[in-house]
Amino acid sequence: MFSTIGTKLVVAVTGVVLVLFVIGHMLGNLQIYLGPEAINSYAAFLQAKPGPLWAIRLGLLATVLLHIGGIIRLTLANRRARTTAYAIKKPVQSTFASRTMVYSGSVLLAFVVFHLLHLTIGAIDPENFHLTDAAGRHDVYSMTILGFQQPLISISYIIAMGLLGLHLGHGVASIFQSSGLRRPQLVPMIEVIGRIVAVVVVLGNISIPVAALLGWISPTQGRF
Numbered sequence: 001m002f003s004t005i006g007t008k009l010v011v012a013v014t015g016v017v018l019v020l021f022v023i024g025h026m027l028g029n030l031q032i033y034l035g036p037e038a039i040n041s042y043a044a045f046l047q048a049k050p051g052p053l054w055a056i057r058l059g060l061l062a063t064v065l066l067h068i069g070g071i072i073r074l075t076l077a078n079r080r081a082r083t084t085a086y087a088i089k090k091p092v093q094s095t096f097a098s099r100t101m102v103y104s105g106s107v108l109l110a111f112v113v114f115h116l117l118h119l120t121i122g123a124i125d126p127e128n129f130h131l132t133d134a135a136g137r138h139d140v141y142s143m144t145i146l147g148f149q150q151p152l153i154s155i156s157y158i159i160a161m162g163l164l165g166l167h168l169g170h171g172v173a174s175i176f177q178s179s180g181l182r183r184p185q186l187v188p189m190i191e192v193i194g195r196i197v198a199v200v201v202v203l204g205n206i207s208i209p210v211a212a213l214l215g216w217i218s219p220t221q222g223r224f
């Protein structure tokens, strides 16, 4: 359906949408530091609009599927183009992040499934998921902190965020390259932008499980 250039563009554009989602989601998550009122009312505001919420959810799902489908297509096309395998596999001018994009992406996909089961569906920690605050709203504040007070859960998030950083750091630079915007003189700046986005998203997100584990933020109710 798409040429290789078209497929690269699809991967790049869907990558941009996913990076914007991850940045927006991190900003939403950081409201946990403003206290239960801020994050619970933000969650209630999103939940109160099922139409737009489901449109965004389905849009995100389509974006993820197109992103992964594009990568699979490009990988297969690459393999077909190279009929004989290299005798010695020595990557030229590649970084650890670039060589491991498929693996970091696959683990991230598994993380998103785990994360949805944990905080959106409530299958991992049902007792904390069903808490409501004094105003009768879903107590996202206590649910999230109680979840992260469990070291195994926090450690799995922290590892996943490290992989997200690796994936984003290389991914943002590739977005510019695939969309044809990359000019040799801009390479260092683009790589720096990719790294800054990755570091901000990773540190912002990791701060939440760390703060819960160290007791810097505490639930207003619950079993811990």
Ligand code: HEM
Pocket (backbone or CB within 6 Å): 022, 025, 029, 043, 046, 057, 108, 112, 115, 116, 119, 120, 140, 144, 157, 164, 205, 206, 208, 209
């Ligand atoms: C420590 C980091 C993170 C925290 C604290 C966090 C927190 C949350 C919370 C509390 C919810 C449920 C919101 C609600 O019920 O209103 C949620 C949903 C979600 N999160 Fe995260 N999240 C984190 C990282 C991520 C990452 C890295 C991704 C994607 C790569 C992600 C993707 C999602 C998605 C897709 C949803 C479902 C949104 C919906 O349709 O309701 N999250 N997250």
